[in-house]
Amino acid sequence: MNFGEWTALWPDEDCWSRFTEWLGAVKAVILTAILGNLLVMAAVCRDRQLRKIKTNYFIVSLAFVDLLVSVLVMPFGAIELVQDIWIYGEMFCLVRTSLDVLLTTASIFHLCCISLDRSYHESVGTTDLG
Numbered sequence: 001m002n003f004g005e006w007t008a009l010w011p012d013e014d015c016w017s018r019f020t021e022w023l024g025a026v027k028a029v030i031l032t033a034i035l036g037n038l039l040v041m042a043a044v045c046r047d048r049q050l051r052k053i054k055t056n057y058f059i060v061s062l063a064f065v066d067l068l069v070s071v072l073v074m075p076f077g078a079i080e081l082v083q084d085i086w087i088y089g090e091m092f093c094l095v096r097t098s099l100d101v102l103l104t105t106a107s108i109f110h111l112c113c114i115s116l117d118r119s120y121h122e123s124v125g126t127t128d129l130g
Contacts, residue, residue, distance in 0.1 A: 023082060029074075033070035033074065034067060034070045034071060037063040037066050037067040037070060041060050041064060041067070044056045044059065055114065055118065055121075058110055058113050058114045058117060059114065061110055062107060062110035066107055068099075069100075069104065073096060076096050077096075077100070
């Protein structure tokens, strides 16, 4: 279905304008996620004081996993959401779903590691976390 045929399915202009506003919001979320995770990684990599704190390696690793989600999973999920159909074939659907589950699980695992590390340092009484 080409773009002209697709837009003809919309009942009125108001519906089309709401759709384009919603699509703009989805793009903004994806781009913000990519930029935010890149900024976190750049800040830790460039600042010597931040590199000295070992917990920040977990933070950078979490940012990298979330960056992968933003680049590999979110755009295709947004396309599927907008078009209401998966257009990339069954194999890539399985790959995207597998990446979604894998990267989301890795992100949760990183959050658990960060909280355990912080809890350990609080129980030991160190404030440096290094």
